[in-house]
Each structure stands twice: as structure tokens, then as C-alpha cells.
Amino acid sequence: MKKNYLYLILAPFVIWVLEEIFFFEPSFFFLSLSLSLLIIAFSVRSIIKKYRSKFWPALILAPALFYISFSFYSAIIISQFWIQTIFLLVALFIFFYLRYIHLYFSLATEGGEAKLRQLLLIGSFLSSFAFAATLYALPIFLSWSSLLLLGIFIVVGACLFGQLLVFKKRVDKDKIIFWGINVFVLTEFAGIFFLLPLNYNILGVLLAIIFYLLVLFDEWREEDRLNWKNLKWPVVIACLIFVLIFLSARWL
Numbered sequence: 001m002k003k004n005y006l007y008l009i010l011a012p013f014v015i016w017v018l019e020e021i022f023f024f025e026p027s028f029f030f031l032s033l034s035l036s037l038l039i040i041a042f043s044v045r046s047i048i049k050k051y052r053s054k055f056w057p058a059l060i061l062a063p064a065l066f067y068i069s070f071s072f073y074s075a076i077i078i079s080q081f082w083i084q085t086i087f088l089l090v091a092l093f094i095f096f097y098l099r100y101i102h103l104y105f106s107l108a109t110e111g112g113e114a115k116l117r118q119l120l121l122i123g124s125f126l127s128s129f130a131f132a133a134t135l136y137a138l139p140i141f142l143s144w145s146s147l148l149l150l151g152i153f154i155v156v157g158a159c160l161f162g163q164l165l166v167f168k169k170r171v172d173k174d175k176i177i178f179w180g181i182n183v184f185v186l187t188e189f190a191g192i193f194f195l196l197p198l199n200y201n202i203l204g205v206l207l208a209i210i211f212y213l214l215v216l217f218d219e220w221r222e223e224d225r226l227n228w229k230n231l232k233w234p235v236v237i238a239c240l241i242f243v244l245i246f247l248s249a250r251w252l
Contacts, residue, residue: 008095008098008102009095011039011040011094011095012091012092012094012095012098013091014036015036015039015040015067015090015091015094016087016091018032018035018036019032019087019090020087023084023087026075029071029075036071037064037067040060040064040067041060043094044056044059044060044101047101047102047105048101048105058166059166061162061163061166062097062120062123063093063097065123065127065131065159065163066093066126066127067094069126069127069131069134070086070090070126070127070130071090072131072134073086073130073131073133073134074086074087076133076134076137076141093119096115096119097119097123100115101116103116104116104167117167120163120164120167121212121215124160124164124211124215125208125211125212126208128207128208128211128212129204129205129207131160131204132190132203132204133200133201133203133204133205134200134204135149135152135153135156136193136200136204137200146191146194149194150187150191150194153186153187153190153191154187157182157183157186157187157190157211158179158183160186160211161183161186161215164215165179178218178221182214185210185214186207186211186214189206193207202245205245206242206245209238209241213235213238216234217231
């Protein structure tokens with residue numbers, strides 16, 4: 001038990017230190033990335049090894065996606081304040097993720113499951129923004145084609161929706177089918193947003209909203225609550241946000 005708490009503190013701290021090394025020495029970016037992913041994998045494996053060792057690689061997906069998305073996002077922005085904020089955000093997310101899987105597996109507390117689910121929803125939304133913003137910004141630095149970027153969107157979308165299936169008690173055929181549908185719809189919107197001459201951060205926010213709505217609708221589908229009464233306000237609010245962004249955003 002004490003060893004688990006040691007991982008909770010040490011893993012986020014060491015990852016934060018590695019991020020700071022990358023900040024001061026950009027050539028260490030991929031080394032820092034690789035070491036941090038190993039630390040995440042080792043920490044998750046160590047915390048749950050007595051409880052669900054057979055499936056432990058799947059549990060690495062959520063923190064790894066969050067870390068990778070914001071690591072690449074921090075590499076394309078220039079504001080030192082936001083870069084340092086991202087480093088702290090990543091460390092905090094990994095800390096709480098390790099803490100909640102400790103509660104979920106080691107203590108099997110009901111509160112731990114609810115908190116873990118909430119953390120995954122918040123983390124997946126933020127990860128979708130960071131991944132999308134980074135991919136929309138890549139043409140500024142690299143001459144990659146839109147088709148190649150859409151291919152990457154498919155992989156990223158599959159992982160983002162897939163991380164939410166890891167803690168499902170039962171993954172049946174319907175869940176797999178709608179997982180594929182969600183990936184397809186998200187990729188379609190990603191392709192449409194390529195046509196908009198908006199800042200990559202704004203495009204990232206728009207795609208993150210689409211991602212969240214797809215997750216929300218899929219959850220309601222599973223609970224037999226997918227009806228107009230429930231759909232009305234999320235759709236209206238999302239449309240209002242889109243309109244406000246389009247009216248207030250700086251084009252090009």
C-alpha cells in the first residue's frame with residue numbers, strides 16, 4: 001500500500017522534471033517522451049499488478065494519450081506561461097489517474113469508480129483538443145497532405161474513444177460498432193474543419209466539442225436516454241458556442 005502511494009508522488013514529479021529538461025533542451029524531446037511513457041507504464045503496472053495484471057496495458061492508454069497530446073501541443077506553442085501550465089496539468093492528471101485506479105482496483109471503492117470516470121471524461125476532452133490543435137498546426141511546420149493528417153486523425157480518434165471502453169464492465173458487439181461510428185463521424189468533422197481558415201486552437205476547440213457530444217450521445221444510447229428531450233440542450237448549447245466562436249474568432 002505504501003509503495004503505491006510512493007508511485008503516486010514520484011511518477012508525476014519525475015515526469016514534470018523530464019518535461020522541464022525538454023523545455024530547456026528541446027533536443028531531449030523524444031528521450032523525455034520515451035522515459036515518461038515508460039514511467040507511466042511502470043507505475044500503472046505496479047499499482048494494479050495483484051488485481052488485473054492480464055489487462056494492465058490497456059490501462060496505460062488514458063494517461064499516455066493525455067501526456068503525448070499535450071507534449072506535442074507544448075512543442076508548437078511559444079508562450080512560456082502556457083507551456084509551464086501544461087507541464088503542471090499533465091503532472092496533476094497523472095497523479096489523479098494513478099490515485100483513482102489505486103482506489104478503483106486496490107480498494108474497490110464506489111467513489112473511486114465515479115471519480116475515475118469523471119477524470120477520464122475531462123482528460124479525453126482535453127486530449128482531443130490538444131491532439132486536434134497540434135494536427136491542425138502541423139501544416140504550418142511540415143508539408144504533410146490533408147489525407148495523411150486525416151489518417152492520423154482516424155488513429156487518434158480510435159484511441160480516444162477506445163480509452164473510454166477500458167473500464168466498461170462488458171464490451172459487446174454494439175459498443176464496438178458505435179465505437180467505429182464515432183471514429184468515422186469525428187474524422188468526417190476533422191476533414192470539414194480543414195476547410196475553415198481558422199486558428200489551429202479554435203479548430204481544436206471545435207473538434208473537442210464534437211468529440212464530447214459523441215461521447216455524451218453514446219452514453220445516453222447505452223442508458224436508453226437518447227431522445228430529443230435530452231439531446232435538445234446539448235445541441236443548442238453546442239450550436240451557440242459554434243456561432244460565438246465563428247463570430248468572435250480571428251480568421252486567418
